[in-house]
Amino acid sequence: MSKISRRGFITAGVTATAGVSAVAVAAKVAGHYGLVPPNCHGVYGAGETLTYATQRVLTRHTTAREFPRGDISQKPFANSVDPLPGNFKTLQQGGFKDWRLVVDGLAAKPASFSVEDLKSFPTDTQITEIACEEGWSYIAEWKGVKLSYLLDRVAARPEVRYVAYKSIQPDWTETIDMADASHPQTLVAYGMNDAELPVPFGGPLRMRVPRQLGYKSVKYITHIILADNLKQFDTSEGGYQWYAGM
Ligand SMILES: Nc1nc2c(c(=O)[nH]1)N[C@H]1C(S)=C(S)[C@@H](COP(=O)(O)O)O[C@H]1N2
Ligand SMILES: [Mo]
Numbered sequence: 019m020s021k022i023s024r025r026g027f028i029t030a031g032v033t034a035t036a037g038v039s040a041v042a043v044a045a046k047v048a049g050h051y052g053l054v055p056p057n058c059h060g061v062y063g064a065g066e067t068l069t070y071a072t073q074r075v076l077t078r079h080t081t082a083r084e085f086p087r088g089d090i091s092q093k094p095f096a097n098s099v100d101p102l103p104g105n106f107k108t109l110q111q112g113g114f115k116d117w118r119l120v121v122d123g124l125a126a127k128p129a130s131f132s133v134e135d136l137k138s139f140p141t142d143t144q145i146t147e148i149a150c151e152e153g154w155s156y157i158a159e160w161k162g163v164k165l166s167y168l169l170d171r172v173a174a175r176p177e178v179r180y181v182a183y184k185s186i187q188p189d190w191t192e193t194i195d196m197a198d199a200s201h202p203q204t205l206v207a208y209g210m211n212d213a214e215l216p217v218p219f220g221g222p223l224r225m226r227v228p229r230q231l232g233y234k235s236v237k238y239i240t241h242i243i244l245a246d247n248l249k250q251f252d253t254s255e256g257g258y259q260w261y262a263g264m
């Protein structure tokens with residue numbers, strides 16, 4: 019995510035609550051079972067490990083809460099974004115007809131999809147809440163195609179463990195593990211509240227990861243990369259947690 023720094027805000031709380039020694043033990047156990055998130059280090063890191071490991075063991079198969087239509091927020095709040103680059107504006111003027119989502123990396127059949135292509139695939143909708151780490155949230159209906167469908171479509175190789183996705187905004191790349199990438203609620207969204215996804219909310223395409231905090235739901239996505247490790251990606255998250263479960 020972009021370069022805002024509030025390192026340790028959440029993990030400091032977790033660490034304080036759990037007690038440092040208990041957390042350190044949990045971190046050791048988590049390391050043994052492959053449950054250490056990739057940017058974990060130090061005492062804060064141990065706190066993050068505890069959160070991630072707990073979530074992964076207890077909630078791997080759970081779903082984010084879905085809401086009735088009447089709960090959709092009347093005034094959803096679009097968080098501000100850095101100025102969109104010139105190539106975005108050119109694509110926007112063309113009604114996003116030339117927008118492409120490339121899906122490659124560890125895939126037997128890498129592909130490049132237009133928004134129209136994505137709309138021709140099986141459609142999924144969900145009414146979920148997006149929550150920013152800064153404290154606000156809103157509920158909306160998102161429409162799109164399941165990320166898992168795209169993973170199948172490009173024939174993701176069995177060694178894939180992480181999925182990265184990049185925005186046309188150069189600072190915005192995020193990564194998730196397969197528990198979230200193949201989760202039925204993780205969508206590549208092109209619609210919101212029965213309309214095209216508006217630009218302030220990430221149109222024409224955004225990732226929706228409703229089991230994690232808002233910054234994992236990257237807007238204006240152009241590239242999805244399937245990988246077996248995270249070394250080539252920035253997992254510093256601008257000081258926030260890599261695993262932002264909610
Ligand atoms: N490309 C891009 N994606 C982004 C952001 C951004 O600035 N640029 N902000 C993130 C953050 S911090 C949050 S909380 C959500 C906000 O989503 P919203 O604008 O629909 O409220 O988008 C996320 N995705
Ligand atoms: Mo956010």
